Amino acid sequence: MKWFSELYEAIIDTPLEPWLETLPSQLASWSKTAKHGEFDKWCRLLAKLPQTQPSKVDLDTSVTIGSEQDIDTYTKKQITGLLKQFMPWRKGPFNLHGIHIDTEWRSDWKWERVLPHITSLKDRNVLDVGCGSGYHMWRMLGHQPQRVIGIDPTQLFLIQFQAIKHFLPDPRIHFAPVGIEHMPQLKAFDTVFSMGVLYHRKDALTFITQLKDQLRTGGELILETLVVDGDKHTVLLAPERYAQMRNVWFLPSSSALICWLERLGFKNVRCVDENVTSLEEQRATEWMTNQSLVDFLDKSDTSKTIEGFPAPKRAVIVATKA
Numbered sequence: 001m002k003w004f005s006e007l008y009e010a011i012i013d014t015p016l017e018p019w020l021e022t023l024p025s026q027l028a029s030w031s032k033t034a035k036h037g038e039f040d041k042w043c044r045l046l047a048k049l050p051q052t053q054p055s056k057v058d059l060d061t062s063v064t065i066g067s068e069q070d071i072d073t074y075t076k077k078q079i080t081g082l083l084k085q086f087m088p089w090r091k092g093p094f095n096l097h098g099i100h101i102d103t104e105w106r107s108d109w110k111w112e113r114v115l116p117h118i119t120s121l122k123d124r125n126v127l128d129v130g131c132g133s134g135y136h137m138w139r140m141l142g143h144q145p146q147r148v149i150g151i152d153p154t155q156l157f158l159i160q161f162q163a164i165k166h167f168l169p170d171p172r173i174h175f176a177p178v179g180i181e182h183m184p185q186l187k188a189f190d191t192v193f194s195m196g197v198l199y200h201r202k203d204a205l206t207f208i209t210q211l212k213d214q215l216r217t218g219g220e221l222i223l224e225t226l227v228v229d230g231d232k233h234t235v236l237l238a239p240e241r242y243a244q245m246r247n248v249w250f251l252p253s254s255s256a257l258i259c260w261l262e263r264l265g266f267k268n269v270r271c272v273d274e275n276v277t278s279l280e281e282q283r284a285t286e287w288m289t290n291q292s293l294v295d296f297l298d299k300s301d302t303s304k305t306i307e308g309f310p311a312p313k314r315a316v317i318v319a320t321k322a
Contacts, residue, residue, distance in 0.1 A: 007174040015188035042159040045085050049166050059142030065167045068098025086160050088288040091132040096167055104288035106281045107135045117272035117318050119220050121145045124190035129180050130197035133160035147172045153179050185213040195224035204250045215321040226251050227315040232259045243296040243305040254315045266319035273316040
């Protein structure tokens, strides 16, 4: 696919070039395997998106591409109708030529909490692990990295990313539909982000090691995940469901998570933010009409999930690879 050939070209003659020993064959195999039943339809719909010329781009304070004045009313309705075929939109928001994709998550709020605590991304090779639709990647791009690559095996997220990139085909930003467990130990990225992934992993320490294996010595890890209150010994092993999610495993305290990272060889490990997720930050919208956070909390006590556990609280940990 053209999407992937552009990625291959982008990493030739860079510290990431060793990835070409495995990535093309992986993605060739991926392209031949049975995909999501809607994938081919999504690709056909992508091809129908009209070409536009954005008069402005803002990746610094938002993800805004173009203005409403760039397109006529018919084109606006056409774009809106096509983008709604890619629902649910969970991470955002995006603004395309005046079309406001009001996603389930106010991911811009998370980005504003993270941004003050990270090293400059200018001229860096950046990896976003579990990047979703790519919202944070676009915000990273606003800080002038050499390149930013997101990985996520979810096919709908790939389609959503490509829909946004259709309107801003920047050669520095790419998406590969692979999991980190399928990546070689590149030890080449300057910055690795993992936001909202750790608690989905059965083996949390192996996952953190996989993140470390992508960083160069002195590289920076930004790890954002669900946590619980407690000391360095506190870890909640979720039962069958947590906030109605089936695929949640370990929720450590921030102190325990810091201990894990230090034990695995990171230095300068610190928790830079803790935040209880509010009903304003995660909610249903016309672009994500499924159940959301309000449906997963105890109706009489929103400080608890409907299973009786502490309501979702998220922490941001920043660390350096020794």
